[in-house]
Amino acid sequence: MSQQLIVERSGNIETWWINLPDIRNPITSPEMIEAFVDNTARVDRDQDVRCVILTGAGKAFSAGGNLKDIAERQGMFGGSPYVQRNGYRHGVQRIPLALHDCEVPFVAAVNGPAVGAGCDLAMMCDLRIASEQAFFAESFVQLGLIPGDGGAWFLTQAIGPARAAEMALTGDRIDARTALEWGIVTRVCAPGDLLDEARALAERIAKNPGPSVRMTKKLLREARRRDLAGVLELSASMQALAHHTEEHRASMDKIAKR
Secondary structure, three states: OOOOOOEEEEEEEEEEEEEEEEOOOOOHHHHHHHHHHHHHHHHHHHHOOOEEEEEEOOOOOOEOOOHHHHHHHHHHOOOOHHHHHOOOOOOOOHHHHHHOOOOOOOOEOOOEEEEEEHHHHHHHEEEEEOOOOOOOOEEEEEEOOOOOOOHHHHHHHHHOOHHHHHHHHHHHEHHHHOOOOOOOOOOOOHHEEEHHHHHHHHHHHHOOOOOHHHHHHHHHHHHHHOOHHHHHHHHHHHHHHHHHHHHHHHHHHHHHHH
């Protein structure tokens, strides 16, 4: 297993640590990308996993791209425009596709700076909580770049077009309290309490039946791009499946015995 992404399991919950603290946890190395894609596929197959907590080792959540590689035009940042295009498509863009398609809910425990693709990574998660030391910056424009990893979509979905435009067009930092006000995160806590808070939130999710948790996440994601009629049709189909799960029947038996 990759040491760039440390995975810990406790019950129905996994905690993933982005583990490159000396360089602020970039996510653009081939090893890191493969670790994200492989582990996301693994938990999607494992019906016992009901929630994943994602956080960063050290003081940063994630600096996004490796600035040294960007400056030196190495790896996915090198080559002709055509080669670079494919470098993004077959590189870092695999992470948002993997997380978006995964039926397991992700909680981002943002322990420090979430910058560029690191900010976008937090937005790819279903829920976010932040340490008081965290900040968010959609800072690509300050480097003469654009969000190359889907950030324009995820940020707009998370906080709406106006605030997404302010973040993306200025590149300015948003501190944890402003992130709470804007709806980027659902809560802010002391640094020492962050993982406990994330775990408590994950446990509130994981205590529910796995099939309904997974289908609810899927339905919420599909609701972003379908009209009401499409959501109702999908809801009818998913609800029919839910009615026939063992977990639903067990829940109803408990109610009947009260």
